[in-house]
Amino acid sequence: MIIRKLTAYFVLIVFLTIPFQAYGTPSGFEGGVNNEYLYEEMVFVSGKPMKFSGELAISEGGRGDTETITYKYNLTGDDSTVKTKLTRSVTFSTNYNNRNDKGQVIGQTTLSKYSEKIEIGEDKYELEDFQFSKSDVIDKRPASDFYSGNFEGRKYYTINRDEGQVIVTISGGDVGYNNFWGSTETQIINYYITSNRKVTDEEGNQETVSWEGSAKVQVSDSLTKKLVYSENEATLSSFDGGYIRTTNREMVSRYDYDMPKIQNGIIDSKKRSSGKVNLSAEMVPKVERLVVPKFRDVKGHWAEEYITKLYSLDVFDESQTFFTPEIPMTRAEFIKGVIRACDIRPTVEQTSTARTSRRKQPPETSPFKDVKVEDKNYQYIKEGLEKGIMTGVSSVYFKPNDPLTRAEAVTVLIRALGFGNRAPNPGYYTYFSDDDKIPSWAKDSVYVAREIGILEGDSYNKFNPDKIMTRAEASAMLIRFLEFLEKDLQQDYRENIILYN
Incomplete structure (x- = not known):
């Protein structure tokens, strides 16, 4: 109190x-x-x-x-x-x-x-x-x-x-x-x-x-x-600067x-x-300093700002000094990042605590043959499945280490928002030039993601649904997703109503 x-x-x-x-x-x-x-x-x-x-x-x-x-x-x-x-x-x-x-x-x-x-x-x-x-x-x-x-x-x-x-x-x-x-x-x-x-x-x-x-x-x-x-005002310091999270009401x-x-x-x-x-x-705003990332391979990278923001927010928790931004983002890494970005971690932690306290209960069984209960990402994968954010590639396999495609990434984000039903009735066109290449299971999400501004096409207006996403590209998409939660929803629920009603 x-x-x-x-x-x-x-x-x-x-x-x-x-x-x-x-x-x-x-x-x-x-x-x-x-x-x-x-x-x-x-x-x-x-x-x-x-x-x-x-x-x-x-x-x-x-x-x-x-x-x-x-x-x-x-x-x-x-x-x-x-x-x-x-x-x-x-x-x-x-x-x-x-x-x-x-x-x-x-x-x-x-x-x-x-x-x-x-x-x-x-x-x-x-x-x-x-x-x-x-x-x-x-x-x-x-x-x-x-x-x-x-x-x-x-x-x-x-x-x-x-x-x-x-x-x-x-x-x-x-x-x-x-x-x-x-x-x-x-x-x-x-x-x-x-x-x-x-x-x-x-x-x-x-x-x-x-x-x-x-x-x-x-x-x-x-x-x-x-x-x-x-920015760090001191010149002789172990870090250049860091992020501040301000809460305004x-x-x-x-x-x-x-x-x-x-x-x-x-x-x-x-x-x-x-x-x-x-x-x-x-x-009066509330001010919180966040942890300072110290990756040695993102300085000057086009996605440096996105990566450092996500690390400061604990969306990424790598302990290494190298982020390797150009290697593929895996399916397990992405669902972990989305759940952390949405701050669904308390549920994960409670599930983990409950699991360890139920010693007399039968051992927990993983819903996927290729993800063990002891896996460090198991709780995130399980949470994503239970909340309908991300499913396996089949009913029994999740393929946690498979590279993430753009179609998969967009579908996960739109499912997290619950916006999939905002797409038009079947038969619509997404306005991407490779619309016919977008799989049917991802089409609603791609359409909505473009409409709400968290997705753009390339210079040829192609979505490239099967293109593998690098860790840098996935970071940029996650930041756009967070900016939607931070800015766009307020615009729609406040300014658009009060100014135009």
Whole structure:
């Protein structure tokens, strides 16, 4: 558990590691943004757009397949001419139904506790009822989890206890992904607001004043890891420099609103107040130094940067001083590299530990005749097979030391992403000039890999499916794969939605 105690207007955030929630997710369903110090959101309950800011506390917990998360807000409005205060506490409970046969999880979220009070000038708004329901489907792929959901809700506020009511209807959806290299969740929230309030004129007559408004919020929370090379400032050193892995988290939000025109408490029925408000917040980056590669045969090589990056990330763990970039990459080496690049190692380690602890169980049998259980790459090959990333050349032979072809490499990467089904219906053309040479089992993967930018043809626009990949070429393809996980997914799940929706 990590606890940060902060002074007024600072944020207290409590994080626990629990399934599906250990990544960036916008706080609540209010469209607000926060960093370690400050939370901000727009409030429309009075009919006038107002920015509130202050403290946010987040606590998470869970047991079994159920997760709970509580948000507690203590905010004030940014308009110093008006007395304002907002206190809110909401607890969401999510139950996860694991469909292991489908590789998917269904999450069902409900609201278990709520309270909210808003003071704006002389008016007090109190939340009397809050109904909320949300459901997500999470597609668990080896390289990344992808999810999408929908939600509906309704808030019912009283105004000064008995002067009227405000009803806020909420609808929308979320999309997101989560992998070792980052995570992004983007929510699109639609608010429809109705207010009915009794007012007394100067002569003591009562009438009901009503208004309607709406707001659309697009809020995104992104966590990304990047590799940055840092030169060694010292001249007389055993190494020139090395890579730094920086973890950045940023939240952005855009409110588009259409509210009534209110002046001195009087609603202008002929005019509206419309506008946009953008909010953003960044966390302090986390910095990690990585191990320094010392290969003697990659200096000046066209793939030097790719090779050194992968070694720094422990994707390659050669202890020798020579990488031999121009020799063929083997099938066993590649599946090991992909699994390490996707950070599936914890599963491998747990499997290995469980295997050694089950002394009374029958000896484990390898699924392949040419890969022994004692082989140093056995757990990676087994993991690749169980997750559907890489199969054998037959039902009983894996051929671990055979050289890797381009068709095999691309197929493994697309299977790791789970994108094979994104290819068109059979009968399509991949646009490579040697399309007729691409084997049928690799064609879907080749098409998708080109579409998402991790594959290019040669100067003659040939894919060369049967060409043996060198260790240097395989390194370059792995880096493009990692860059897709790092950059392209964020672009699709954040910028493409918020900027173009």
